[in-house]
Amino acid sequence: MEPLLTIKDLTAGFATDNGTVKAIDCVSLSIDRGQTLCLVGESGSGKSVTSLAIMRLLEFAGGRILEGSIRLAGNELTEQTQRQMIRIRGNQMAMIFQEPMSALNPVFTVGDQIAESIRLHQRKRKSEAKVMAVDLLRMVGIPDPETRARQYPHELSGGMCQRVVIAIALACRPELLIADEPTTALDVTVQAQLLDLLQQLQRELGMSMLLITHDMGIAARMADQIAVMYAGVVVEMGSVEALFDQPAHPYTVGLMQSVPSMEGERLSELHTIQGHVPALHAIPAGCRFHPRCPRAMPRCTSEAPPMMAVGPQQQAACWLYDDRASGFAAAPDWDNGEAER
Amino acid sequence: MMGSDLASANKPLLATASSPLVEARNVSKHFPIKQGLFNRAVGSVRAVDRVSLAIARGETFGLVGESGCGKSTLGRVMLQLQAATAGEVWFEGSSLGERKPRELRELRGRMQLIFQDPFGSLNPRFLVRDIIGEPFRVHTKLSSRDIDARVVDLMEKVGLDPSLRGHYPHEFSGGQRQRIGIARAIALRPSFVVADEAVSALDVSVQSQIVNLLMRLQRELGLTYLFIAHGLHIVRHISDRVGVMYLGRLVEVSSADELFKQPLHPYTSALLSAVPKPDPRDQRERIMLQGDVPSPANPPSGCRFHTRCPIARPRCMQEEPELRPLSGGREAACHFPLI
Numbered sequence: 001m002e003p004l005l006t007i008k009d010l011t012a013g014f015a016t017d018n019g020t021v022k023a024i025d026c027v028s029l030s031i032d033r034g035q036t037l038c039l040v041g042e043s044g045s046g047k048s049v050t051s052l053a054i055m056r057l058l059e060f061a062g063g064r065i066l067e068g069s070i071r072l073a074g075n076e077l078t079e080q081t082q083r084q085m086i087r088i089r090g091n092q093m094a095m096i097f098q099e100p101m102s103a104l105n106p107v108f109t110v111g112d113q114i115a116e117s118i119r120l121h122q123r124k125r126k127s128e129a130k131v132m133a134v135d136l137l138r139m140v141g142i143p144d145p146e147t148r149a150r151q152y153p154h155e156l157s158g159g160m161c162q163r164v165v166i167a168i169a170l171a172c173r174p175e176l177l178i179a180d181e182p183t184t185a186l187d188v189t190v191q192a193q194l195l196d197l198l199q200q201l202q203r204e205l206g207m208s209m210l211l212i213t214h215d216m217g218i219a220a221r222m223a224d225q226i227a228v229m230y231a232g233v234v235v236e237m238g239s240v241e242a243l244f245d246q247p248a249h250p251y252t253v254g255l256m257q258s259v260p261s262m263e264g265e266r267l268s269e270l271h272t273i274q275g276h277v278p279a280l281h282a283i284p285a286g287c288r289f290h291p292r293c294p295r296a297m298p299r300c301t302s303e304a305p306p307m308m309a310v311g312p313q314q315q316a317a318c319w320l321y322d323d324r325a326s327g328f329a330a331a332p333d334w335d336n337g338e339a340e341r
Numbered sequence: 342m343m344g345s346d347l348a349s350a351n352k353p354l355l356a357t358a359s360s361p362l363v364e365a366r367n368v369s370k371h372f373p374i375k376q377g378l379f380n381r382a383v384g385s386v387r388a389v390d391r392v393s394l395a396i397a398r399g400e401t402f403g404l405v406g407e408s409g410c411g412k413s414t415l416g417r418v419m420l421q422l423q424a425a426t427a428g429e430v431w432f433e434g435s436s437l438g439e440r441k442p443r444e445l446r447e448l449r450g451r452m453q454l455i456f457q458d459p460f461g462s463l464n465p466r467f468l469v470r471d472i473i474g475e476p477f478r479v480h481t482k483l484s485s486r487d488i489d490a491r492v493v494d495l496m497e498k499v500g501l502d503p504s505l506r507g508h509y510p511h512e513f514s515g516g517q518r519q520r521i522g523i524a525r526a527i528a529l530r531p532s533f534v535v536a537d538e539a540v541s542a543l544d545v546s547v548q549s550q551i552v553n554l555l556m557r558l559q560r561e562l563g564l565t566y567l568f569i570a571h572g573l574h575i576v577r578h579i580s581d582r583v584g585v586m587y588l589g590r591l592v593e594v595s596s597a598d599e600l601f602k603q604p605l606h607p608y609t610s611a612l613l614s615a616v617p618k619p620d621p622r623d624q625r626e627r628i629m630l631q632g633d634v635p636s637p638a639n640p641p642s643g644c645r646f647h648t649r650c651p652i653a654r655p656r657c658m659q660e661e662p663e664l665r666p667l668s669g670g671r672e673a674a675c676h677f678p679l680i
Contacts, residue, residue, distance in 0.1 A: 042544035042545065042546060043544055157633040157634075159633055160633070187407035187408055187571070187634070188407070188571070188573075188612060188615040188616055189407065189611060189612065189615045189630045190407075190633065191615065191617075192614075192615035192617075192627060192629060192630075193629060193630075195617070196629065214544070214545065215617065216619040217616060217617030217618055217619045218617050219619075220617065220618065220619045220620055220621045220623065221617040221618075221621075221623070223621070240621040241621050241622070244619065244620065244621050254546060255545060255546065256619065258545045258546050258548065258549040259545055259549075259574050259619065260549075260574045260575065260577065260578040261574070262573060262574055262577055262601055262613070262616065262618070263601065263602070266577065266578055266597075266598070267578070269553050269556070270549035270552050270553055270578065271549060272546065272549045272550045272553060273546035273549075274550075276514045276515075276516050276517070276544075276546075276547055277514075277544065277546075
């Protein structure tokens, strides 16, 4: 079966005084129906630009899709006009953002805001839409939805507001939900509630989800597939089990080791990745990670590695796997610090 | 100030036999809620309510809790950046409330704050050398040449290239900017440093660099930290002891190892359980807390956690539990601790 969303060689960027800078370069991803893809990476890795490009909202943020294709359920999104996109957004895909408070309009009741999004995409009478809004509030687990529908965003907590935002996004039953750091602004106990809610809604509605996060713990909990981004490119992707069992790319390995464990012996010193994420106008040649990579080879400084299969369900863009890519050899043993080649 | 007999009655359990470097004795900080034409106080937000804790010399005390629990306010009160509504803060053996303003100003060099936001806490119109050198100009009579030598020294200490001291903060990355903030904080050789969400805004790969730097500086300079954060992984790594706050109250104090292995307070237990583990096969039974944190302006009666507590009993609704010593030098404010 064809995946719901297929992105191929997507390049997007921003025009600046010094020419165009590419925020993402040749990104290829796909999401099957009913599955969750987690896009993991640090700030500046291009995760949010990717999601805005899929929604075709990048144009409104001053950016532009330069090349590549985005196919959602057979439609080529890069060829749609913004007028056509209005129909697709909301009905086929919807997005929720990090800051629930700023996503809601402070001068309308939450019930009105949900009803508005219903009436924008479906032919419904006002009274019908209001009843549907209350049902949606109940669906996202808000107690006493009739009262809540008449309240304004400032009367609700951050967690409640994010539930309202989810209700708006799901009003027209989209096939794809894009969630950009949906719980980052919330406390951990509220985050746990919302992650549960998203999982439950996904099961009930059978939708696909693109979840953007910087938290490996959230990715482990929510993802079927994971794609790790660094400085505008996907450096590794695969099934969640494969990625956590045997991370292949040195960046993925470093990312996982940087977060100390909550159990077991405490280390005297944390693992670090030296240096910092490069700025968009100063992307290193060759592999973009090579200046920070503990395993960089001469080749890495000049040639950009393509995605190579490193396991049955795992790919990485790293020259370490070049001569064994076809044979699915085991990933190097990182604990001993030396790969047997 | 509160009577000293009350303060000593609530004297917190000490980590070591020696006298603590900093101590909060029954500290409260209430903010009035003002309303109407004459700005009459109609109530108060009890941001910090009767908190006692002591931090030993050279120790790192981690303070965790969710937003609005009062952890940042407590940090600011301990530095006397905000005056306590009630209670006392003791530093190096004497109460800060009794110090004259001039004495307090001198003490400021010995107690410093590292901020969360490496973008907002550095003056964008100052060169790095001015930012790091400012404490010397304010507190000492050093010549500009001496100050420059100190700046070079400090930049090397925090892992910055001293040749960049003629640059502006916007030319640095987030992690480097946090290093500038740290260099400024340690300039006057403080003994006590409050790190308020000092690594929370940074990417994970940079976060670990800064944590390693803070721990190295602690060893080299004998610093005592109050490390305020909501990121539990980092708190466990850096802290000797950890305090958990909920709605203005300190509900548990334990060594970092024990707290994460076996929490005593049901809130601590729920907090730990809510953190997603980086393991896709994690099948842990999660303790799901219902609802949101109540407003600190109108906290629940009895135990403040009883409205969300999975094991609350009738007694919890009426009687507020005080922080009390339990086995192994640990403390919890719960009628029915999870032993």
